Structures are given as structure tokens and as C-alpha cells.
Amino acid sequence: MPEDPLKNLYLSPSSESQARAERLLPSKRSEDASFVLGDWKPDLPAEDDDREEYLPEPAVEWVIDVEFPTGTTVNARELSSHLDKSFCDKFGPCSLYGKDASSGFWTFLVSADGPENVTGLKVAYDYERSWDSDFATASKAEFEARLDAVKAIAAKHIGDCKLTTSKSSAEAARYAHTLSGMSEKYDQTVAIYLVADQNKPFPGKEIWDVMMCLGLQWGDMDCFHWNNPDGAGDDYFFSVETSTPPGYFLPEQVAAGQLETRDLIFLFSVPRTCRPAEVAKRMDKAVQYCQKRLGGSIHYTFGEDELTIRALIERVSQIEAELKELGFEPGSGTALQLF
Numbered sequence: 001m002p003e004d005p006l007k008n009l010y011l012s013p014s015s016e017s018q019a020r021a022e023r024l025l026p027s028k029r030s031e032d033a034s035f036v037l038g039d040w041k042p043d044l045p046a047e048d049d050d051r052e053e054y055l056p057e058p059a060v061e062w063v064i065d066v067e068f069p070t071g072t073t074v075n076a077r078e079l080s081s082h083l084d085k086s087f088c089d090k091f092g093p094c095s096l097y098g099k100d101a102s103s104g105f106w107t108f109l110v111s112a113d114g115p116e117n118v119t120g121l122k123v124a125y126d127y128e129r130s131w132d133s134d135f136a137t138a139s140k141a142e143f144e145a146r147l148d149a150v151k152a153i154a155a156k157h158i159g160d161c162k163l164t165t166s167k168s169s170a171e172a173a174r175y176a177h178t179l180s181g182m183s184e185k186y187d188q189t190v191a192i193y194l195v196a197d198q199n200k201p202f203p204g205k206e207i208w209d210v211m212m213c214l215g216l217q218w219g220d221m222d223c224f225h226w227n228n229p230d231g232a233g234d235d236y237f238f239s240v241e242t243s244t245p246p247g248y249f250l251p252e253q254v255a256a257g258q259l260e261t262r263d264l265i266f267l268f269s270v271p272r273t274c275r276p277a278e279v280a281k282r283m284d285k286a287v288q289y290c291q292k293r294l295g296g297s298i299h300y301t302f303g304e305d306e307l308t309i310r311a312l313i314e315r316v317s318q319i320e321a322e323l324k325e326l327g328f329e330p331g332s333g334t335a336l337q338l339f
Contacts, residue, residue: 021218024255025208034215036289037226037282042274044232044331053105056097056124059327060179060337062143063166064150066121069159073101073117080110082153083123091146092138097122121158123150127176130183130339137180143169179338182326186319187339190280190312191267192287193299202294204259207249210293214286216240222248226286233274233331238283241265264290270319271339274331277317284309 056063068074076098083096096109098118108114109121125146129135138146147165154161167175196202208218216224225236241247244261253259266283270276287298300312307315320330328335 018219021251024251025205029212030209031213033213033289036214036285040278040282042228042231042233042278042331044274044329052103054097054107056095056122057334057337058166059334060128061095061124061126061166062138062146062172062176064123064147065164065166066123066150066154066158067162067164068119068121069161072159073119074121074158076109076115076118079118079121079157082157083150087149087153091149092125092142094146095124097124121154126337127172128179128183128338130187137176138173140169140173143172182328183339186271186323186328188270188303188315188319189267190270190276190283190316191265191301192283193301194264194266194287194290194294194296195299196262196294196296200295201244201260201262202264202296203257204249204254204261205257206294207259207261207264208251208254210290211240213293214289216286218249218251222250224249226283228274231274231331232333233336234269234272236268237273237279238266238268241267263296264294269339270316271323271328271330271335276320276330277313280313280316 079098080096083094088094097106098109098115099106099120100115101117101119102115106120106122109118123146125138125143126135128137147163147169151161151163154163165172211218211224215226217227218224220235221239221241224240226238228235228237242249242261242265243263249259264287266287268276268279268283273279284300291298300307300309302312302315323330323335328338
């Protein structure tokens with residue numbers, strides 16, 4: 001009996017996974033089709049990961065600002081111990097920021113290279129968490145309770161502090177409700193299916209070559225991706241998976257000739273992707289290239305609706321314009337936090 005190619009699999013870093021794939025499968029592609037996607041980058045600037053200050057984002061977070069009495073410093077870890085898991089279990093999850101007593105910059109209250117002592121505190125609560133099915137939109141009373149709790153902690157462990165909020169409790173409750181509705185309306189996924197003809201599944205080795213020809217990278221979650229190396233938005237413009245179990249592409253199975261799929265699914269999140277209408281157009285070109293190489297039929301979906309490519313682009317363009325008007329341009333920092 002031949003050895004099971006999956007027998008010795010284990011979790012590994014991306015660099016090691018890439019090397020594993022290169023050992024098992026040809027690194028030379030049959031042709032260069034990278035022109036299909038083109039050398040394109042969005043013109044929305046990426047977030048600055050090397051910035052000196054880290055602060056909450058009032059567009060998506062309700063912020064309680066705690067101004068310490070003049071000359072007062074507090075140990076960061078001791079302060080965070082009073083805003084621990086039991087506090088969050090009672091009043092909801094929050095993010096904590098402290099003003100570093102040494103540098104004068106705002107940063108996360110507790111982190112690997114966080115401040116030892118702080119001279120100010122900000123407590124931030126998400127208005128909405130579209131990715132969290134257990135998240136409940138807070139009411140006016142709950143926002144008030146959060147403020148009262150932080151007041152009590154500040155009075156007991158810091159001193160006579162001045163507390164202000166980014167919005168009143170009533171305004172915060174109304175705004176949270178608005179963002180909740182936005183999440184339901186705009187948190188949409190574009191998926192283009194390339195479905196194999198009956199009794200003609202796509203062979204794994206041919207899939208692998210086609211993806212390499214397009215310039216896609218195999219990696220995260222054992223799927224293929226059009227990488228976004230330095231632009232705004234998600235790490236990938238779009239990804240490719242399959243509904244055929246296990247739902248991804250293991251090099252060991254591909255190399256052993258054990259993988260055939262009934263479809264390929266090209267997809268991305270509209271609000272998390274910079275210039276989503278343009279990405280949809282380029283993704284469609286990639287799917288058409290795959291169809292020429294592999295065969296099958298193309299199906300365009302937006303959320304749960306199956307559309308024509310023209311209607312799909314129109315829907316994506318409309319959401320892109322509306323989110324930009326609302327201050328949540330797709331792929332921007334605020335959009336990534338909300339969606």
C-alpha cells in the first residue's frame with residue numbers, strides 16, 4: 001500500500017510551507033500569464049505600521065478619555081489589572097491605551113514593549129463587531145454603566161480624574177445602531193465560481209500550474225491568493241478555494257495525484273478590499289483565463305444572489321461609493337476595523 005502523503009503533516013510557518021510546496025511540485029510554470037491581473041496597486045495609502053502613537057479610532061469606537069491629575073503617574077500593569085477579564089465580562093470587551101510617561105506618546109496600555117508607567121488612560125469600546133456573532137449592540141444604559149465603572153476605578157486607583165467621552169451615551173447608542181445596520185447592508189462577499197463540467201473534475205496538478213501562471217501565491221490556509229504586498233486593505237486582493245473537501249489545496253495531495261475538485265471559488269470581502277470594483281474586474285479576467293485552461297462554467301455571486309458580471313460590478317461600485325461617502329472607504333483602516 002502506498003504511503004499516505006498526509007501522514008507527516010504539521011503546522012508550520014509560511015516560509016517553511018512555501019519551501020515544502022517547492023520541493024513537491026514544479027516551480028516552473030507552463031507559461032507567464034501574469035499580464036491577466038497586471039501590475040496593479042491601489043492608490044489608497046496603507047496604514048503606517050511604524051507610527052509612534054497608537055490611539056483608538058472614534059469612527060468605530062466609543063472612547064472614554066481619563067485625564068490624570070497633574071503630575072500623576074500610574075504603573076501600567078497595575079492599572080490594567082483593574083480593567084481585567086472580569087471587568088470586560090461585565091461591561092463588554094474594550095481596548096486600553098496609555099500615555100507613556102517616558103515618551104509622552106499614546107500606545108497600548110499593555111504590550112510586549114508597552115509603557116512601564118502612564119500619565120493618561122483611554123478606554124475604547126467597539127460600536128459594532130461584524131465578525132463576532134455573539135456581539136450585542138450596546139444600549140444607552142450600557143454605555144452609561146461603562147462610564148460609571150471607569151469613573152469608579154479612576155477615583156479609587158488614580159485620583160481626582162477628569163473623564164470625557166467621544167459621544168454622549170445617548171449619541172453612542174444611536175450611532176452603534178447605525179453601524180449595526182451598515183454591517184448588515186455592506187458586509188458582502190463577491191464570489192465567482194468556476195464549476196467543472198459533469199464527470200470532468202479539475203485535476204490538482206493542472207490547478208496548481210494555472211494558479212502559478214496567473215502569478216497567484218499558494219500559502220495561507222493552504223489556498224491561493226493574489227497578494228497585496230504593500231497597499232491598503234487586506235493582505236490579499238482575492239483568494240481561491242474550493243467546495244470540494246477539504247476545501248483547500250495540499251501540495252502533498254496535488255503531487256500524489258490525489259486531488260481533483262468540482263469547482264474553484266474566487267472570492268473577496270467588498271468592504272475590506274481596496275478598490276473592490278476594480279478587483280472584481282481583474283478577478284473575472286483571472287477566472288476567464290482559468291476557464292480557457294480547465295473548462296467549466298462561470299457563475300457570479302454577490303452575497304446570496306447570482307448575477308451577471310455587469311450587475312455584479314454595478315452592485316460593488318454602488319457599495320464602494322456609499323461606504324466612501326459614509327467615511328468607511330473600502331480597504332481603509334476604519335473599514336478594516338468595522339468589517
